[in-house]
Amino acid sequence: MHQMFVDHTLWVKEPGISDHGVLWLQDKVPKKVKKYEFKFQNLVIEMDGYKERVQQSWGLHEQGTKQYVVWQKLLRLQKVIKSCSKPIIGLSRQIEEAMRNLSKAQENLMRNRFNTKEIDTMKQRMAEINKLQTWEEKALSQRAKINWLRLGDGNNNYFHAHLKSKWHKSTISELIKEDGSKVTSHEEMEAEILRFYKELVGTTPTSIKKIDIVAMRNGRQLTKAQGDVLTKKIEDKEIWYKINGQTTKVLSARRGLRQGDPISPMLFVLVMEYLHRLTDKLQNNTRFQFHSRCDKIKIVELSFADDLLMFARGDSQSF
Numbered sequence: 001m002h003q004m005f006v007d008h009t010l011w012v013k014e015p016g017i018s019d020h021g022v023l024w025l026q027d028k029v030p031k032k033v034k035k036y037e038f039k040f041q042n043l044v045i046e047m048d049g050y051k052e053r054v055q056q057s058w059g060l061h062e063q064g065t066k067q068y069v070v071w072q073k074l075l076r077l078q079k080v081i082k083s084c085s086k087p088i089i090g091l092s093r094q095i096e097e098a099m100r101n102l103s104k105a106q107e108n109l110m111r112n113r114f115n116t117k118e119i120d121t122m123k124q125r126m127a128e129i130n131k132l133q134t135w136e137e138k139a140l141s142q143r144a145k146i147n148w149l150r151l152g153d154g155n156n157n158y159f160h161a162h163l164k165s166k167w168h169k170s171t172i173s174e175l176i177k178e179d180g181s182k183v184t185s186h187e188e189m190e191a192e193i194l195r196f197y198k199e200l201v202g203t204t205p206t207s208i209k210k211i212d213i214v215a216m217r218n219g220r221q222l223t224k225a226q227g228d229v230l231t232k233k234i235e236d237k238e239i240w241y242k243i244n245g246q247t248t249k250v251l252s253a254r255r256g257l258r259q260g261d262p263i264s265p266m267l268f269v270l271v272m273e274y275l276h277r278l279t280d281k282l283q284n285n286t287r288f289q290f291h292s293r294c295d296k297i298k299i300v301e302l303s304f305a306d307d308l309l310m311f312a313r314g315d316s317q318s319f
Contacts (some may be wrong), residue, residue, distance in 0.1 A: 009173075017112060020197070027044060038078055038081075038082065040081060041085060041088065041139055041142060041162040042142050043088055043135055043138045043142070044081060044084050044085045044136070044248070047084045047087060047088070049084070050084045050228055053080050053083075053084060054077065054080060054081075057073070057076055057077050057080045058073055058077060060076070065229075067262045067263070070262070077118060087297075088135055089137055091136040091139060092136070094126065094132050095129065095132045095133060098125065098128050098132055099129065099131045100123040101125050102122075102126065102129060105118070105122045105125045106122065108121070109121075109122050113284075132207065132304035140170050151164050162300075172189060172243060174189075175188075175189050175192055175193075177192055181257075186243065189242055189243060190248050193243060193248070194248060208301070212277075212278060212281075214281075215274065215277040215278050215280075215281055216274065216277070218277050218280070219273070219277060222270075230267070231268075232262070272303055272308075275308075276301065276303070277303070279301045279310075280300070282300055283298055283300070287317045288317070289312065289314065289315060290311070290312065290313065290315060291312055292313070293309040293311075294311045298311065299311055
């Protein structure tokens with residue numbers, strides 16, 4: 001048996017012929033973390049020129065559908081925000097360098113305490129450290145997602161400890177495969193996860209249920225251009241996953257949508273419209289029985305956003 005802790009795993013071995021069991025305390029070796037994908041940091045809005053650069057980038061003209069224009073502007077804006085974020089990249093390293101510079105300034109000031117130039121340098125070093133530590137606290141506060149801690153002294157060490165604990169709790173240390181075998185390395189876990197999701201979204205459905213053509217044509221229809229946009233081939237680099245903070249290899253998708261895909265709302269509306277046209281046909285079906293309170297007004301379904309209410313008599317024929 002074994003118990004999981006934040007930084008270690010305790011394994012309790014069988015005692016064997018002795019009445020003493022072996023306790024094996026295993027340290028969790030930190031894994032190499034690859035470069036993270038883009039994430040917006042609230043601190044970037046405090047950088048010089050941020051607002052002006054964002055307004056200039058967003059104001060550039062783009063041609064195409066509204067969804068395409070928004071998507072292209074967001075992609076362009078991502079590069080601008082990355083550029084504005086350069087001063088806050090590697091804050092821990094910057095603070096260490098600033099502390100070394102402060103130590104040198106203190107040594108120079110001790111040798112000549114009345115030198116105004118050395119005094120000004122000392123003030124600059126102190127101001128630089130205070131600025132960097134304030135930035136670091138704000139960045140760690142956002143990453144740690146601790147909203148109740150607002151006032152008081154710098155809480156950087158606490159945020160670091162909380163992030164470390166949060167990372168260990170959300171880390172996948174091992175996976176059990178379908179055949180019962182265990183995998184522990186990042187490469188093996190990545191291969192197993194990609195294999196599972198490839199079977200889920202990386203294969204094309206072998207059969208599609210019959211579509212009611214009459215219901216499809218009973219109302220407004222998409223133009224050929226709109227249909228071409230919706231049925232175009234899925235790009236190879238649209239789907240990837242994160243394992244312990246590291247992005248996996250690209251998975252070629254054959255069905256489904258990427259989370260946050262801007263085309264999702266349009267597809268949802270199309271499906272709900274098709275469902276509405278199918279329920280409209282029920283009014284002419286003699287086997288269908290309306291709900292007792294919806295018979296006069298002929299209501300079968302009501303939908304708002306992603307909520308759907310269906311009304312019918314509770315018998316097998318109506319369902």
